[in-house]
Amino acid sequence: MQARIIIGITVIVGLVAYLSFLGFEEGKAYYLTCDEVAERQSELGESRIKLAGNVVQGSIARDGDILKFVLEYEGHSFPVRYVGMDPVPDTFKDGVEAVVDGQFSPDGTFTGQTIQAKCASKYEAEYGPDEEHPDEVQMDQPTA
């Protein structure tokens, strides 16, 4: 009995581990910010990565069916073309943190299949001076 149980458990664990390995290889993508990509651009080639950065103000443009914009992080930026089927998320706009899943083309643009933009569940409250408080400069409470 003991032996059979142990064999059964080993089989299950082995299968799950095997499937994990397969799924992992198939689905994995390095998550790299723009500056990290800049460091290793040559070794990346055309492999699939998730490029992360902030959307540069005013860079969002539509070219026919394709959405173009520029992602920037720590001084390094890359032009991106989004060709995926899904509609662009509502949170996607100037200045937000975005992650694009795709690969670089030989001409240096990044072609993305999926976009994620940070869910703005919180956004800093910025208050400028008003009639009651002409003295006050805008402040943001460090809200979590």
Added chain:
Amino acid sequence: MLLADIGNFALIVAFVLAFFTIAASLLGARRLDPRLMAVGERGVYGVTLAVGVAMFAVWGLILSDDFANAYVAGHSNADMPLHYKIGSLWAGQEGSLLLWTFTLVAFSAAAVYTQRKKHNRLLPYAITVMMGTTAFFLFLNNFRTNPFDNLVGITQSGGEVAWAPQDGKGLNPLLQHWAMVIHPPILYIGYIGFIIPFAFCIAALWTRQLGSSWVSTVRRFTLISWIFLATGILLGGKWAYMELGWGGYWAWDPVENASLMPWLTGTAFLHSVIVQEKRGMLKVWNVSLISLTYLLGILGTFLTRSGVVSSVHSFAQSNIGWDFGIFLILSTLCTAGMIIWRLPYLRSESRLDSMISRESGFLFNNLLLLAAALSVLFGTVFPIFSEMITGRNVSVGQAYFNKIEIPIGMVLLFLTGAGPLLAYRKTSTSSLRKNFTMPIALSLVSAPLYFVAGQTVFGKAPGMWAMISLVLCTFVTLTIVQEFHKGTRARIRHHSENYLTAMVNLTRRNNRRYGGYVVHFGIVLLFLGFTGQAFTKETRGVLGIGEEMRVGRYELRVDEMTERENPNYWSGTLSVAVSQNGRELFRMNPEKRFYFASEQPSTEVSIARQLREDLYLVYAGANEDQTKAVIQAYVNPLVAWVWIGGLVMIFGTAICLLPALKSSSRAADDDAARSTVEVG
């Protein structure tokens, strides 16, 4: 201001009282002093009252539009409807964690109340665990994320002054939806409810009372937490489906996974304790499973709130990341230590006699659910560790999760049907033949039918996994029908009732067993809904007025593009005529909005729901010269069954929670329940 002071004071009182309660309970237990223990029990009520006062104080500040308070200013605004104002209590970090604490102490009070007259030796130690956790969260509430902090203005000259804006920032439009309002409280009840079985488990380990008494004490709390967690998870999916506009309801996002993991181990625990009650086996499994469930719940809160895993959901709150991490590590070490220390008292009272037995079915159930939970955990936290170790952040894609969890899900689905048909100790061959023949035969026969149905109804033959899923769904349904039929027939033999009455009474008299079958049927419907994803169709089109596009069996024509504006938002709406074979069926109105205050666009998806499929339209925006509309259209087959399945699960759990009836005719019921299987 007064309200804020009262609230702040209440939080401090609660914090101090929590420690006092721990001291009284522990001391009372050691000295077997009933008065001290009673003080400890009352202390729990006191903490609950204090936290309640604090929570109502925050509500008071919100409802009175007190924008001097930082939290109110950041999450509410004067014109917001009442139900969203109430919901804004948990829209942000500080309020959300206060709700967490309140749920925790409310459950603790409920546990104390239900146990108060039972001279339960475990209670003082359980109180210690519950109040210990409470103390940690109150520490966060008081000193890290205090909802009573006021806004501070900085003058030109650099000084600080109290300040209140004219109006608050309001709730993010994405959260202004009924599902999002109730999703956090329901999820919290699910997560946090499990602390009661966990607390009694630790108490049992401490006092070495490791029979099945601790298990039966907490049975109802376990069931309630389980169904609330399931509902919370499904609500999150429903919201994502209706609000986010990508046509799906589950993306294996870290925050989604965070809620799923404790549910998986919680499900395993729920089933595994049955074996402990019946045969005194799987004790180590049970203490480990409930501990894992509790710890995964804390981990889930940590992942969601600390920003340590990049996710579209994660709200970067790095100021409490370390606190949570330390608490989690300490809790894990203490729990593991307790289990290892008491291992000698957790020996099985019986042995496994056969692989074809109810016990072995439960054992495999545990293994598979644990494997699922651990694989999801690995995939979710891998990016953190890969970054720490190799400096590179590697995220596993959806392919990883689907590749592992779909096969595991299929085997679990099979067990759902097969398990209840197995006998304890060993199932005889004749019993196997009697019980399995019809379900297996008929479900195999159904396979070619599904092949054809897929083609004709959804335009595509089912792939391998879809086929397996459909056949197994059929198999499980047949086993459930068979069980109800056998039980009803047995009951009719002894009572002169008609079929329906007999079935209802059968369920009433054996509510744990048959309620469990209803829950299982709900799971079948869930899987049916999941299988629909194999037949999804998606198209994108750019349409001007009068132009048409095709998706699945439907023709879509844009008849009108209108715009309107109100103080809250601008909106553009499409009027789309949906036809099939030239005959108009109905109209749909997908909308795009832009909220002024938050400068946030939002998509109001239009969904035409049918049992067979959902037609799902997204108005993605206008084209460059604003003359045509970009439409994303999806046909999502069988999605409705996911939500229906959830409702059936709730109904089944309600049956399980009914108070047990004393059966007057033991013989009839023994007949109906040949081998007692009760859920919970």
